[in-house]
Amino acid sequence: xxxxxxxxxxxxxxxxxxxxxxxxxxxxxxxxxxxxxxxxxxxxxxxxxxxxxxxxxxxxxxxxxxxxxxxxxxxxxxxxxxxxxxxxxxxxxxxxxxxxxxxxxxxxxxxxxxxxxxxxxxxxxxxxxxxxxxxxxxxxxxxxxxxxxxxxxxxxxxxxxxxxxxxxxxxxxxxxxxxxxxxxxxxxxxxxxxxxxxxxxxxxxxxxxxxxxxxxxxxxx
Numbered sequence: 001x002x003x004x005x006x007x008x009x010x011x012x013x014x015x016x017x018x019x020x021x022x023x024x025x026x027x028x029x030x031x032x033x034x035x036x037x038x039x040x041x042x043x044x045x046x047x048x049x050x051x052x053x054x055x056x057x058x059x060x061x062x063x064x065x066x067x068x069x070x071x072x073x074x075x076x077x078x079x080x081x082x083x084x085x086x087x088x089x090x091x092x093x094x095x096x097x098x099x100x101x102x103x104x105x106x107x108x109x110x111x112x113x114x115x116x117x118x119x120x121x122x123x124x125x126x127x128x129x130x131x132x133x134x135x136x137x138x139x140x141x142x143x144x145x146x147x148x149x150x151x152x153x154x155x156x157x158x159x160x161x162x163x164x165x166x167x168x169x170x171x172x173x174x175x176x177x178x179x180x181x182x183x184x185x186x187x188x189x190x191x192x193x194x195x196x197x198x199x200x201x202x203x204x205x206x207x208x209x210x211x212x213x214x215x216x217x218x219x220x221x
Contacts (some may be wrong), residue, residue, distance in 0.1 A: 027213055028181075028206055031188040032160060053186040054158045059115070059144035059151075062127040067113070067142050069186065076210050077111040078203070079180045080194055081155050081163050083118035084130045087170045089177045093194040097179070098134055101141050103204055109211060112141040115155070117163040117175055119148050159188065179203055184214055 032052030038045060058068040078100060082090045097112060104110040116122035122130075127143040136143075146154075155161040155176070163175035181190035181203060190206050192199040 026209055028189040028210055031191065051187050054182060054188075055154065057146070057150075057154055057158070059146040060124065061139075061142040061144055062124060062131045063139065064124055065139070065142075067144060072111055072182075072184075072186075074184055075109055075111045076184060076189075076207065076214060077113055077182050078207070079113040079115065079159060079182060080178070081115050081117050081151070081159075081161060081175050083116050083171065083173060083175075084122050084126055085118065085171060086173070089195050093177055093179075094134060096194050096197070096200040097141075099200065100179075100204060100207075101134075101136065104207070105138070105140065107140075109214070110140070110207070113144055114141070115144045115146070115151050117148070117151055117155075117173055119145055119151070160191075181206060181210065183210060 030051045034052065035050045040046070054069065056069055058066055061067050078097070080093060080097065082093060084090075094114075097114065101112055116127065122145060124145060127145060131137075131141065131143050152163050155163050159180045161176040161178060161180065163173060165172065166174040177194045179192045179194040179200070180188055181192070183189050189210055190203065192203040194200065
């Protein structure tokens with residue numbers, strides 16, 4: 001598939017799978033770039049690590065509600081990129097995302113963000129109709145509309161994913177088919193092929209692990 005050729009995302013996936021295969025701990029790795037920083041704590045110099053986070057964003061969902069980073073405080077979420085007229089990978093991605101939605105439906109600690117990469121066609125009414133066709137009638141799965149350049153940049157720089165105009169592919173847009181798992185601190189914790197049953201099932205297992213991890217962190221405070 002064309003979307004599997006994107007090198008940045010494949011490096012992320014390869015590193016993630018290596019971490020998973022080599023670890024038996026009940027914790028998920030933090031993916032993406034990282035930077036060591038030196039700080040002084042109680043007179044002692046310590047080295048800490050600053051991990052990549054999802055940059056600030058603000059989009060409108062199918063209910064004309066503004067969704068931004070603050071909307072996701074204290075939540076984990078799964079993000080993907082799609083368009084409603086996609087004739088290739090999007091239908092199977094939506095089917096798999098619906099499985100995730102149905103499993104965590106009603107859980108206030110879980111959200112789903114599906115960013116349209118065809119804002120010219122996918123207006124709010126179109127996204128609303130698409131959501132209703134899937135059976136989504138609550139405010140847990142957000143189908144987001146934003147300026148094309150902004151969404152494409154967020155995909156690349158925020159989620160290490162991609163979307164681009166390409167007249168040679170069906171639908172005229174090439175894009176990643178991965179589902180990205182993000183924790184409450186806006187760190188990327190996993191990336192999964194949204195067209196693959198096995199990887200989607202692994203995603204749901206990892207979501208349970210992450211929810212347990214988040215609960216433990218809250219209890220430690």
